[in-house]
Amino acid sequence: MILDAARRGLRRAGALWGLVAFLLLVNLATAAILAIPLAARLRDDLANHAAADNMLAGFDYPWWSAWSDARPETTFGPDILGAGFAFKNLDLLLRGRLPAGLFTMPDPERPEERGTPFDPAVLALGVAYLVLQVFLSGGVIAALRAPQPDWTVRGLLHGSGFYFGRLLRLALLMLLVDAVVFAIYGPFARWADVQAREAVSERTAIAWMLGRHALLLLALIAVNMLSSYARVLIVLEERSSALLALLSAGTLCLGSFFRTFGHVLLMTGLAVAGLLLWSLLDGHWTTNGYKTQIVTFLLLEGLVFVRLFFRVATLGGQVTLARRLAGGPAEAA
Amino acid sequence: MKNAVDNSDGTRTFHFHQDDVHDFAWVASRRMGEVRARFDEPGYHPVDIRLLIQPEHSHLSARYVEATKIALRSYGTWSAPYPYDQVTVVDPAWTSASGGMEYPTLFTGGASVFSPPALQSPESVTIHECGHQFWYLLVGTNEFEEAWLDEGINSYHDEKAAQIALGPEGWGKRYFGMLAAGRGSRAPIPVVAPGVWLRRGDSEVAGLRKSGAFDAMARPTWGYRNADSYTVNAYTKPALSLQPLEGLVGDEVMTRILRTYALRYRFAHPTTEDFIAVVNEVAGQDYRWFFDQTWFSAEECDYAIEVRNRPARALAGYAEGPDGRPVLVPSAREEGRGSDVRTFDSEVIVRRLGGVRLPVEIRVQLTDGRVVYESWDGQYRWTRFRYPGARVRAADVDPFGKIALDIDPGNNSWADNAPIAQRAASKWAMRWMFWLQNFLELHTLLG
Numbered sequence: 001m002i003l004d005a006a007r008r009g010l011r012r013a014g015a016l017w018g019l020v021a022f023l024l025l026v027n028l029a030t031a032a033i034l035a036i037p038l039a040a041r042l043r044d045d046l047a048n049h050a051a052a053d054n055m056l057a058g059f060d061y062p063w064w065s066a067w068s069d070a071r072p073e074t075t076f077g078p079d080i081l082g083a084g085f086a087f088k089n090l091d092l093l094l095r096g097r098l099p100a101g102l103f104t105m106p107d108p109e110r111p112e113e114r115g116t117p118f119d120p121a122v123l124a125l126g127v128a129y130l131v132l133q134v135f136l137s138g139g140v141i142a143a144l145r146a147p148q149p150d151w152t153v154r155g156l157l158h159g160s161g162f163y164f165g166r167l168l169r170l171a172l173l174m175l176l177v178d179a180v181v182f183a184i185y186g187p188f189a190r191w192a193d194v195q196a197r198e199a200v201s202e203r204t205a206i207a208w209m210l211g212r213h214a215l216l217l218l219a220l221i222a223v224n225m226l227s228s229y230a231r232v233l234i235v236l237e238e239r240s241s242a243l244l245a246l247l248s249a250g251t252l253c254l255g256s257f258f259r260t261f262g263h264v265l266l267m268t269g270l271a272v273a274g275l276l277l278w279s280l281l282d283g284h285w286t287t288n289g290y291k292t293q294i295v296t297f298l299l300l301e302g303l304v305f306v307r308l309f310f311r312v313a314t315l316g317g318q319v320t321l322a323r324r325l326a327g328g329p330a331e332a333a
Numbered sequence: 334m335k336n337a338v339d340n341s342d343g344t345r346t347f348h349f350h351q352d353d354v355h356d357f358a359w360v361a362s363r364r365m366g367e368v369r370a371r372f373d374e375p376g377y378h379p380v381d382i383r384l385l386i387q388p389e390h391s392h393l394s395a396r397y398v399e400a401t402k403i404a405l406r407s408y409g410t411w412s413a414p415y416p417y418d419q420v421t422v423v424d425p426a427w428t429s430a431s432g433g434m435e436y437p438t439l440f441t442g443g444a445s446v447f448s449p450p451a452l453q454s455p456e457s458v459t460i461h462e463c464g465h466q467f468w469y470l471l472v473g474t475n476e477f478e479e480a481w482l483d484e485g486i487n488s489y490h491d492e493k494a495a496q497i498a499l500g501p502e503g504w505g506k507r508y509f510g511m512l513a514a515g516r517g518s519r520a521p522i523p524v525v526a527p528g529v530w531l532r533r534g535d536s537e538v539a540g541l542r543k544s545g546a547f548d549a550m551a552r553p554t555w556g557y558r559n560a561d562s563y564t565v566n567a568y569t570k571p572a573l574s575l576q577p578l579e580g581l582v583g584d585e586v587m588t589r590i591l592r593t594y595a596l597r598y599r600f601a602h603p604t605t606e607d608f609i610a611v612v613n614e615v616a617g618q619d620y621r622w623f624f625d626q627t628w629f630s631a632e633e634c635d636y637a638i639e640v641r642n643r644p645a646r647a648l649a650g651y652a653e654g655p656d657g658r659p660v661l662v663p664s665a666r667e668e669g670r671g672s673d674v675r676t677f678d679s680e681v682i683v684r685r686l687g688g689v690r691l692p693v694e695i696r697v698q699l700t701d702g703r704v705v706y707e708s709w710d711g712q713y714r715w716t717r718f719r720y721p722g723a724r725v726r727a728a729d730v731d732p733f734g735k736i737a738l739d740i741d742p743g744n745n746s747w748a749d750n751a752p753i754a755q756r757a758a759s760k761w762a763m764r765w766m767f768w769l770q771n772f773l774e775l776h777t778l779l780g
Contacts, residue, residue, distance in 0.1 A: 031769040039762030043755050048640075050729065050746035052754040055761060059529045061504065063743040065539050076761070078526035079506045080768040087524045088768070089775050091508045099776055107513045122769065129773040130780050171780040178779050193511040197518060200364070202427040202446050203389045206521040213509045224778045283527045287760050296760075300767040307774060 001324065002262045009267070009317025013309050015149040019140065022153065023308045024301065026136070030129050034121060038076065056288050073117040083279040093220070094213050096182050099127050102175070103182035105189065134171045137315075138163025141235040144316045159235075166234050169242035174227040181219050188212065225264045226253055228315060232322045256325050263321060267314040271307060278303045351417070353600065354437035355473060360423050366391055370398045372405045380405060381419040390424050390444045393455060397422055397442060400456040404463035407494035411588050412467045412595035420466065422459065430517040433458050435465035443517075451503030451525045453495060461491040472595055473602045478553045480563070481628070482605060485571020486591070492533045492572060501530035534576060534737040537569040541633075542740045545570060549631045551605060573737040574627040577691060580735025581623070582616045590615045623691070627738065632688025636711070637744035638681065638695070638730045645676040645722065677724035681707075681747075684715045689738065696732040700724040725749070 013020060046052040051063035059078060068074050079088050096103030100123045139160035143151040189212050196208035229249035230242070239245040253260045278299070287296045335348040349357070368384040384397050401422055405415050421439040425432040432443030440462035444455040464487045468474065474482035495502070503525050510520025544561040550570050557563045579587040594603070594611040605628070612620050626632070654660035681697055695707040701723060709716045727748040731739065739745060 027770050027774060028766075030773055031766045034769060035762050035766035038765055039758045042761055043758035046754040046757055047751055048747050048749070048754070049743060050727065050748050050750075051743050052750050052757045053748065055757040056753055059526070060743075061529055061531055062535050062538065065535070066542070066741045066743050069539060069542055075768070076765045078504050078529045079524070080765060081529065082524075082527040084506070084524045084526055085768040085771055087506075087508050087522070089772050092772070093775055093778065094509070099779060105512055122772070125769075126773055126776050130776040133777050134780065174780050189512060193513070196511060197428050197515065199427060201389055202387065205427055205518070206446060209509055209511060209521055220778055227780070288756070290756065293756070293760055293763065297763055300763065304767070304770050304774070307771070311774075311777065 001259055001321070002266060005259075005263050005317035005320045005324075006266055006270075006313075008320045009313040009315070012144055012149045012316035012319075013313035016143055016151055016312060017309075019143055019151045019156065020305060020309050020312050022156070023136070023140075023312070024305050026132065027129075027304060027308065028301065030125065030132070034125060057286065073119045075119050075122055082283055083275065086275060090217075094216055097123075099130055099175075100124070103179060105182070105186050130171070131168075134167050135160050135164050137231055138167050138235060140312060141232055141315060141319065144312070144319050145236055149316075163235055166240060166242050166245075167231055170227065170230055170234065170246060173242055173246055174223065174230075177223050177226070178220070181216075181223060185212075185216050185219070189216075221264060221268065222253075222261060225260060225318075226250060228318050229253055229260070229322060232315070232318050233326075236319065236322060237326075252322065252325055256321075259325070260318075260321060263317055264314065267310055267317065271310040274306045274310070275303065278306075351438060353416075354470065356437050358436035358439050360385065360421075360439070360441075362426065364388060364426070365424070368394045368398065370402075372402050374406060376414075377405065377409050378414050378416055378418075380415055380417065382422065383419060384422045384424070386424040387426060387444075389446050393424075393444050393448060396448075396450070397424065397444070397455055397459055400442075400459035401463050403456075403494055403498045404460045404466075404491070407460075407498070408464050408467045408490060411490060411493075412591050413471065413599065415466060416471070417466075420463065422463070424455075425517065428515065428517040430515070432517060433462060435462050435469055437470050438466070440465060445507075445519050445521070445523070447521060447523055449503070449505065449523055449525050452505045452523060453499055453502045456499060457491065457495055457502070460494050461487060464491050464494075467595065471600065472598050473600055475602065475604070477555070479551070479605055480554050480567035481550060481571035482603070482608065484567040486575065488568045488572035489575040490591075496533045501532050502536070504529040504531060532734075534573050537573055538737075538740060538742070540565050540569050541573065541738070545740065546631055546633050550574075550628045570738070571628070576737035577627075577735050578612070578620070578623060580733070581620075581692075582612075586616055626689045626691060630689065633740050634689035634691065634736060634738040635685075635687035635740050635744070636693055636730045636736070637684045637686055637741070638728050638747050639684075640679065640681050640725045640728050640747045640749075642677050642679045642724050642749070645678045676722055679720045679723055679725040681718045681720070681725060681728045682715055683709055683718075683730050685711055685713070686744075687740070691736060691738075693730050693736065694732060696729045697725055698727040700726045 045067060046055060049063065051060040054060035054063065059081070061078070064077065068077060078084070092098055096105050097118065101118065136156070139156035139158070142159035142163070143149060143156060192208050192212040196205040199205040199208065226246070226249050229252055230245045233239055233245045233248050234242070281299060285292055285295070287293055335350050337348070338346045340346060362385070364387060365385040366388055368386060370382040370384070371379065372382055373379040382398055382401050384394060386394055386397065401420065409415055417438050419438060423439065423441040424444055425441045432441050434441045442455045442459045442462060448454050465483065468483045468487050469476065476483055505523045505525040507520035508522045508524060511518060514520070540561070544565045547558040547562040548556070548566055550566045552566070554563055554567065557566060582590070590612050593615050594608055597611065598607060609621060609624055648662050650662060651659045652662050681695065683693065683695055690711045692708060692710050695709065695718065697705045697707065697718065697720070699705065699720065707718050727746070729746045731745055734742070
């Protein structure tokens, strides 16, 4: 059933590739809000400096070091290069910096510090994007539930608007659930760190450190799965109560935990495989002219497209599983 | 070890002996493995290397040994050969907080299970701690009152040795560590940024920017403002300041200075004044002014350059002729040349933004292909170089990077490169946007 749900989800996402491209445009346009001003600032700061030549051919670390010291909240740095962007983002997630630093876990020895400075504009944009995706998710699920997947922008926006109120209430509930997860995780993380510090061997310590991070990630994935099924139920069954939809989703997921969680893990694994394949291609040429910039841009946006594709495919698979597990009518193959 | 005697009460007594040392240390562990190697190269005293290594780091044994040999070879050339028969390298236990320490003929390194070679760990700490054998041990300066004579000179040498033997260092970040990173613990997963390479001193300048103005370097350690100031003034600033001294006197003279100092003051506990006296003697000049600017001052070093290329103003109207009588010079329009004149008058202005006054070199590249080298004593706040009838394409102050103390190397160069700046900006903004797109998308995991 897991493989069948995955296959159906991928097929539906494939049929709705235009919708995925639309989501990519939304993602790109949102990011461009801050990327365009950054480009202008970098152009002005690099103009008439030899560092411009170095930055075009590679990365001028001394120039960047002084530039970032003057902007301590900046998120532009060498840690976003290659596959580093994925590690940086995962680290931010697991330290509770998303969204907007709500769940930040401070250093227990320096509780007054709430982590390194972080650009508030980026954090605010993250919150705006989250709300935007909550809005769009209703329309996306509505497109996925149709017997023959099809979509138009108008239909998407109509469906999104129709379900937005309920999905927003659900999103707020899920943030509360995330808060509970981080609240439980904090003391556990400090306890696990004590075990790591007391370990005789670094290998044992690594097991503790990576283990607790992996547990949190799995917990967040599980909570997200719950949220996804609640959204699917709201749309499939026209539920008006976010809380009841959440409880139904909980019953559904717990009743078929291995299927539902197994499906999510499979899709996550496929997305990670996509990232690994991408990282093999990235960096094999120097981006130093407009032609190479176009090629690099296509490669970068290609990965974002794949990521969005897997998100839609996962939702599609969850629509299939929700119907089957709720004992609804079988879908057409 | 001289002998081991079994006692009647079931204990065992070990006797160790070493001539010409002023301290000792010992280490014991059930877990450590032992690796033996030998440093035996022409011109050097042979040394037995004994590496005591944690089992989870055994895959790093060869790197530990090679780094020790790099130190023995480099420092042996640049100061004085290591005279003892053996050296013990200890890979410290996890969170023992005993890494990065030095004792006579024994030092501790520091490693992690995942150690990409680009990050030069454990090499950098091994070279540094082995290097202490030559300064802390053999010369024996006062580490409380004049910390820079050991840590600073050692840091200068270890960076030079690593750069020559291993090449530039990569830049990386470690992830998924503890909430409170204590001494002796490191986050487990390193990620190396592709294509980012640090030259000698690059990673130290940020510390100088942050804390370099707190204190004059030459102060007792208890007189520094805080721990950051101690780190900068004991390690960073002396190491970076010896690079411009090397630039001033030349690499060969610098090596002779340090060899003379190391050999003359072996086991003699010299002071800063002794070191300065050796510099003056070997260099054949009084460099007291250099140390007054760098070691005995809290001033910052920052040079900047700017260029003005202006179309040449054509002479028109009455002007003094060759015989001193006024001559009417027709304007370009009257001569039918139009305003399409392509000659430039250019000027290069070099400014001293910080308080440290050092002589600097300036390199000016003109559009006609000429490369002009200028020099300036750096005493006043600025100086100007004019190039009538020429246009400047690029200009650099300190073009060879000798003044490692400069806290903002980015303003040391000027280039007529607006289109390149545009392309570089769009390249990196695009890469940052890609990170941001993924960052935004990650929010869908929540809520």
